[in-house]
Amino acid sequence: MSKRDYYEVLGVSRDASERDVKKAYKRMAMKCHPDRTKGDKAMEEQFKEVKEAYEVLNDAQKKAAYDQYGHAGVNQQGGHGGQGDVGDVFGDVFGDIFGGGGRGRQQRAARGSDLRYNMELNLEEAVRGVNKTIRIPSQCHCEVCNGSGAKSGSKATTCSTCHGQGQVQMRQGFFAVNQACPTCHGKGKIIKDPCRKCHGEGRYERSKDLKVTIPAGVDTGDRIRLTGEGEAGDIGAASGDLYVQVSVRQHAIFERDGSNLYCEVPISFAHAAIGGEIEVPTLDGRVKLKVPAETQTGRMFRLRGKGVKSVRGGATGDLLCKVTLETPVKLNAEQTELLQQFEASLNSASAKKHKPKSEGFFNGVKSFFDDLTK
The missing domain is CATH 2.10.230.10 (Heat shock protein DnaJ, cysteine-rich domain)
Structure with missing residues (x-):
């Protein structure tokens, strides 16, 4: 009885790579291995045929002889491969699934831990x-x-x-x-x-x-x-x-956000209202910041190039300064009286323009309650 072409047995083309041959053998061996087919003689013979084809096509020298002379070239080398221990071959091919390489594969020395x-x-x-x-x-x-x-x-x-x-x-x-x-x-x-x-x-x-x-x-x-x-x-x-x-570590003055730095700078009521220059800290020392008149609390000022240059490159970031109005504390009698006089001057009918936010807010409150009573 003539033997089938080995490439046909494994279902691969003649230019199949070694990896493709091995994958095809694994697939066919799983399908027809005797331990899985429970005494089916036909499947056992098919497995021997698959094993024989694999042993030839997986060996470079045997494969070259087979490609040139066919089965005769392999038989001259004594390579038919069909009589081995099927359990040994099955273990060698699939052993890496259950704990590492098969026979002849030495365990490598372990690299040190990081x-x-x-x-x-x-x-x-x-x-x-x-x-x-x-x-x-x-x-x-x-x-x-x-x-x-x-x-x-x-x-x-x-x-x-x-x-x-x-x-x-x-x-x-x-x-x-x-x-x-x-x-x-x-x-x-x-x-x-x-x-x-x-x-x-x-x-x-x-x-x-x-x-x-x-x-x-x-x-x-x-x-x-x-x-x-x-x-x-x-x-x-x-x-x-x-x-x-x-x-x-957390810094006492600055917070970092990527390449930018952020800090809060307290300013007095007088500075905010009249304007002027104040000193603000940077990582390179103090610098002057010009605060315009009528500055409201929470306003942000940007000092370009006073931030951080990231280790990953790019432009140096900025320093963002948020001004906050500091309310005076522990006033003496004279200071309290002066502030009361100043507040009274702002509340006069002709001076309401000095507090536009307050005026708008209380007008809104009045309208809200008027609507509720209608």
Whole structure:
């Protein structure tokens, strides 16, 4: 009986990639594997045919021979692939679904963990930038054994249980599940004479001082990465990174909103009514702000370029100054009398124009109650 074309068996084109071939095999193997078809001889034969096609098309050398000479070219190499242990092949292909790679896939040494350090800055430090020295506890590579974990003059040996793979395979029905080797704990090697400094771990815990450059313009929520300053990895693996998480303390005068700064400036009644210059604070020192006559409380003044230049670039922000009228307190008798005289002058019939907001408000109130009584 003539054999079917292997590409037809897997349902792929002749220019299919290795990935497409593997995906097709997984799909067909799931469909007709003997453990799922419960003794169906036809499906079992189909599975053998699928397995044979996969073993040829997944091997570059066999595939080239098959493409040139057909089945005869494969048979000359002794490659028919139909008599293997179906459970082994099924476990190799699907093992990564249940715990990682199949046979021959070695567990990689684990990269070191990333660390986080919370750094609190005042507003001036965040705006201008600053250099800080921090101390962090960390897992560091052992300098005595150069991270090998073995005592000087000795070396680690290959684990006899997993043969250096770091994993052993456990079978559950027709599934092959990989787990860390219980003898070497996934490392693939055994250290019989461990380093006294790190006790065979290749690393140990210690505190270290690091200089951190905080760039100008950072804000709460920004973080700075120090590559390789995290915990040391397993033997032969890279160290993790250190992330410095920035938070900016509340300032006594300024509030920050992106690149802009905001502050409230109290002014006297006289300054608001007559106008004049007042001093306002900025991060670079005091500046003069001209307040026009008849300024009302809550008015906002913008000082351009007196804000923050963001660490992400762009133009420098502005300083927004909100003026608030400060009511005088603890008046003496003379001051109280002067204010009473001044208030009386404003309430005269000819002086109502001096309080347009009050006049409009009370006229509105009067109209409201008049409407209620109609």
